[in-house]
Amino acid sequence: GAGxxxxxxYKVAKRGxxxxxxxxxxxxxxxxxxxxxxxxxxxxxxxxxxxxxxxDKSGLPSDRxxxxxxxxxxxxxxxxxxxxxxxxxxxxxxxxxxxxANEQFFGPxxxxxxx
Amino acid sequence: xxxxxxxxxxxxxxxxxxxxxxxxYSYGATPYLFWYVQSPGQGLQLLLKYFxxxxxxxxxxxxxxxxxxxxxxxxxxxxxxxxSDAAEYFCAVGRSGAGSYQLTFGKGTKLSxxx
Numbered sequence: 239g240a241g242x243x244x245x246x247x248y249k250v251a252k253r254g255x256x257x258x259x260x261x262x263x264x265x266x267x268x269x270x271x272x273x274x275x276x277x278x279x280x281x282x283x284x285x286x287x288x289x290x291x292x293x294d295k296s297g298l299p300s301d302r303x304x305x306x307x308x309x310x311x312x313x314x315x316x317x318x319x320x321x322x323x324x325x326x327x328x329x330x331x332x333x334x335x336x337x338x339a340n341e342q343f344f345g346p347x348x349x350x351x352x353x
Numbered sequence: 354x355x356x357x358x359x360x361x362x363x364x365x366x367x368x369x370x371x372x373x374x375x376x377x378y379s380y381g382a383t384p385y386l387f388w389y390v391q392s393p394g395q396g397l398q399l400l401l402k403y404f405x406x407x408x409x410x411x412x413x414x415x416x417x418x419x420x421x422x423x424x425x426x427x428x429x430x431x432x433x434x435x436x437s438d439a440a441e442y443f444c445a446v447g448r449s450g451a452g453s454y455q456l457t458f459g460k461g462t463k464l465s466x467x468x
Contacts, residue, residue: 241396242396269454271454271455271456273455273456278460279460279461280357280443280445280458280459280460280461281397281443281456281458282458283455283456283457286454286455294455297455329396329397331397333454336454337454338385338447338448338449338454339385339402339404339447339449340454341387341399341402342399342456343399344389344396344397344398345396346394346395346396347396
């Protein structure tokens with residue numbers, strides 16, 4: 239079956255531009271996570287959705303970052319007024335249920351480069 | 354707060370040699386522990402996970418890991434490395450209680466395999 243997909247795969251933005259990154263989770267997966275992976279680092283948690291509810295946004299680095307999942311499936315991560323330090327790979331993951339024991343399935347990521 | 358340490362940034366082994374990648378975690382309760390592999394341009398793929406029970410867990414691609422509570426470790430092993438195992442490996446800890454189930458990752462260990 240289809241896995242987690244993300245688009246675009248690559249995004250180049252000029253400093254100050256707004257960007258929107260899309261995640262299509264595995265159909266039926268309740269939980270959805272966004273992570274940020276800087277070059278040479280491990281992924282770091284940004285935010286978590288359970289269906290359409292954003293239950294944890296403690297990892298969002300600033301109020302320029304905003305995420306939504308209005309119908310409990312597709313999610314969008316929006317970054318306003320991008321800065322060079324926002325350059326990273328943004329990973330989306332989905333999980334079947336709300337248990338921490340469930341595997342998180344990761345998408346290929348969107349590589350954002352801010353010039 | 355939970356944390357993961359992978360002390361080896363880069364490891365090089367010869368094809369056919371054995372492999373051990375180290376992981377130490379910090380978490381107040383019994384953790385959920387994971388090993389993921391990331392190949393260039395690819396998403397993270399789960400190799401194995403530990404929740405409870407037998408402390409030696411088997412995963413895909415011939416990998417295994419042993420949970421040692423006394424040492425707060427969850428080291429990954431493989432008896433004979435193949436060239437296709439060259440990739441970056443991430444250890445992660447997840448919450449076992451209620452709440453947001455994000456993973457906390459280590460910084461990763463890059464594995465190079467000499468033919």
